[in-house]
Amino acid sequence: MSWADSEALVDAAWCAGLRYFDTAPYYGYTLSERRTGQALSTRAREAFSLSTKVGRLMCPDASVQPGDDGWAEPLPFRPIFDYTYGGVMRSYEDSLQRLGTARIDILYVHDIGAMTHGDRHSHYWTQLTQGGGFRALTQLRESGAVRAIGLGVNEWEIVVDAMNEAALDVVLLAGRYTLLEQTALEPLLDACLRAETAVVVGGVFNSGVLAGNGKFNYGDAPADVIIKVQRLRDLCWRFDVPLPAAALQFPFAHPAVVSCVVGARSIAQLHQNLAWAERPIPTQYWQALRDEGLIAADAPVPKGQP
Secondary structure: OOHHHHHHHHHHHHHOOOOEEEOOOOOOOOHHHHHHHHHHOOOOHHHOEEEEEEOEEEEEOOOOOOOHHHOOOOOOEEEEEOOOHHHHHHHHHHHHHHHOOOOEEEEEEEOOOHHHHHHHHHHHHHHHOOOOHHHHHHHHHHHOOEEEEEEEEOOOHHHHHHHOOOOOOEEEEEOOOOOOOOOOHHHHHHHHHHHOOEEEEEOOOHHHHHHOOOEEOOEEOOHHHHHHHHHHHHHHHHHOOOHHHHHHHHHHHOOOEEEEEOOOOOHHHHHHHHHHHHOOOEHHHHHHHHHOOOOOOOOOOOOOEO
16 A cells, blocks of 8 residues: 555545544554654644554664565654553554654553463563553643543453553553454453543454454464354344444444444545445344343443334
């Protein structure tokens, strides 16, 4: 995707009424922030909400090649994890520069947790807690430099831990509250509702398996996931419902969920996502999901169409 293509994509999203844009230093090794900032630079700053993330410092590295970490066009910077007070502050300031803005609305801690760090998790968690990472985020919010703080993660358990350490305004949770799995329903989403912590759902297609690409959690989908996806697809066929449309609409039924982040590589894909979001789905379909045990019995579902 060229710079012109990315600007055209943001323009199309804007014309469609979208006003929340999410990025991160890690995406494209800083390329995403640069392109997002450029594409939004002509918009009135108060007209949209912008989120980015901390937890990785992007360090110059001439050895970066296309394909590193899966990025097609990475810039010559390589990530170094740093959740300390100084690391959070530097990451925030670097993001302001790349985005070309004086304010970030939401600042997420990116990819903290055992899924990301394995046996190094306790080390990085200590940076975030005792090392001042959460303190830096809280100071940025109290000073008005950011409006909200939270976590942007793929595992719900770490959010529960974080809510015991800091008052989080919002959580971007990818892949754990979807049509395919609702592992975050209890206790996380209910806890967020009680604490008035907003939930933004990412990964509604679970890395694409619900959109037909066979991927789950960034790798090939295992057999049990493929079997469940086929059951979901069979039910969709019975009611003439596109599976991606059901996947995109399902999370919004939970009262803690305020938004879904769905990526797009082209204007055509953006329009397809919007069409799925607006596709009428009959009430009987949502009831059939429960009847066949394909979703948690207590998971809220959209009202649906008669």
